[in-house]
Amino acid sequence: MRTLYHYPLCPFSRKVRLMLAEKLLDFTAMIEEPWGGHKAFLDINPTGDVPYLVEPSGDHIGGSIAIVEYLEETCPDTPLLGKTLQESAEVRRLMEWFDIRFYSDVYQKLLYEKVLKRFWEARGPDSNAIRQGKKNIETHLLYITWLTDRRNWLAGDFFSLADATAAAHLSTLDYISEVPWEKYPEAKDWYVRIKSRPSFRALLNDRIAAFTPASHYANLDF
Amino acid sequence: MRTLYHYPLCPFSRKVRLMLAEKLLDFTAMIEEPWGGHKAFLDINPTGDVPYLVEPSGDHIGGSIAIVEYLEETCPDTPLLGKTLQESAEVRRLMEWFDIRFYSDVYQKLLYEKVLKRFWEARGPDSNAIRQGKKNIETHLLYITWLTDRRNWLAGDFFSLADATAAAHLSTLDYISEVPWEKYPEAKDWYVRIKSRPSFRALLNDRIAAFTPASHYANLDF
Known part of the structure; x- marks a missing residue:
């Protein structure tokens, strides 16, 4: 299962949530306060930054720009980055x-x-x-x-x-x-x-x- | 000829200048003060924002993220965005x-x-x-x-x-x-x-x- 670590008032997390939903991709949403530094999250992502995506393939992708480019390439249905x-x-x-x-x-x-x-x-x-x-x-x-x-x-x-x-x-x-x-x-x-x-x-x-x-x-x- | 509108102390412009130079792509560099709003530049780019690239093909690309993705796709030699x-x-x-x-x-x-x-x-x-x-x-x-x-x-x-x-x-x-x-x-x-x-x-x-x-x-x- 795909897991997205996000914070509700983080605009970069919101962008990724919109993209996942537009592409009809299921995911588990986990809330992380970016100033919180929970050990369990820092073990996965040393910077503690959100958004952070863990893919079913095992790939870890941090940051909204990396995530949207990755998703557009791996899940090209419903293109959201333009066609030309x-x-x-x-x-x-x-x-x-x-x-x-x-x-x-x-x-x-x-x-x-x-x-x-x-x-x-x-x-x-x-x-x-x-x-x-x-x-x-x-x-x-x-x-x-x-x-x-x-x-x-x-x-x-x-x-x-x-x-x-x-x-x-x-x-x-x-x-x-x-x-x-x-x-x-x-x-x-x-x-x-x-x-x-x-x-x-x-x-x-x-x-x-x-x-x-x-x-x-x-x-x-x- | 490729033309890059940039400002010397703009870090986004600097990133694009480094990319063009790493890829050995020739370009004419035009300095624009982003707060200046010169009419000649605003006629080309209504936001007056730099960096702004005009390609030999006639394509206009604004913003460093769009420019680096465009250049990586159209000039793939010397890849700078990773291979996998x-x-x-x-x-x-x-x-x-x-x-x-x-x-x-x-x-x-x-x-x-x-x-x-x-x-x-x-x-x-x-x-x-x-x-x-x-x-x-x-x-x-x-x-x-x-x-x-x-x-x-x-x-x-x-x-x-x-x-x-x-x-x-x-x-x-x-x-x-x-x-x-x-x-x-x-x-x-x-x-x-x-x-x-x-x-x-x-x-x-x-x-x-x-x-x-x-x-x-x-x-x-x-």
Whole structure:
């Protein structure tokens, strides 16, 4: 059986969960707090980082980029990285955009500061960073608006890991009600379409102890 | 002719420059300041982001992850992403480690704050972030020490994009003399080996106006 070690509010883990579900691949999901360092997990994965996938073949794959490329190659049904060189390049460009730029501009400044910092560093949030994160998320919603104005999905006319990655990141911010959807109706329309896909269901059921999600978080018609 | 738009202190651009040089692929290098937004560049690439590659075929590829996967597929000589599924997974895991984790833990807190923030935001550096960045870089040097203690190169017995990516990131910090090499001799030995590769030469010749690099920056025997 395939096992995925993940953390519910980790956007990289969410991307992999969406991919596995889109490809209809069964897996056992094991929650690991990335700051936790449980010995049993560190014995399997010395860095303690999630996502971490253990395949039925015995292969161990760490990190979301390695995992999505591995799964696309070994389970090519329902391609999610594009079918041509050019499509793949555009999907990967947008994955990187959200994994590096959104993560650093928004997730680290908003979700990390407001929710996770207390676990990692036992320190309180930095209000400057939060202010910057709230400003930065609007740039990214504008970019999604710009893209969906020109295309059916982010990377073109096909649903891909570009959409899954962007939605994985945004959904963590939506969990804490930090996405100003009302100001960006086109971005919201795109998110509603992803939210109603069967692959998204498990993410909507995520609950973190001590952090109840926003009331609209799991609502498909928010 | 192949054209790469890049910025000298952008670690993602550096990774692509190293890959092109390792594969002995000729290219014209065009410097773009990512905060600059030159109209001529925005006409080609609406996000203004670097690295951005224009291929002789006419293909445009944005983002370092899309570029390295594209080049590995279209120019397979001198493979840099591993030869087997397992090797590729380990190379990509380490690429992501440096591109996301090192970038967010160290580059954003140290190089961005000390050098680039004034251009992007016209604001001064945040001393808390700098302190954190100086602490974080040691964790990454320890990880390189741990890896090179077990392997000849970061991902195994072969030079790969894991090494190029880690060196690309570290070299930007080395430019501003923020790598405490003397405390991590094994990491330094590994870096010396990469620094003396012909592919690294162009990076050592980089000079940013108003920022002279550290005196040891281009020294192969520092």
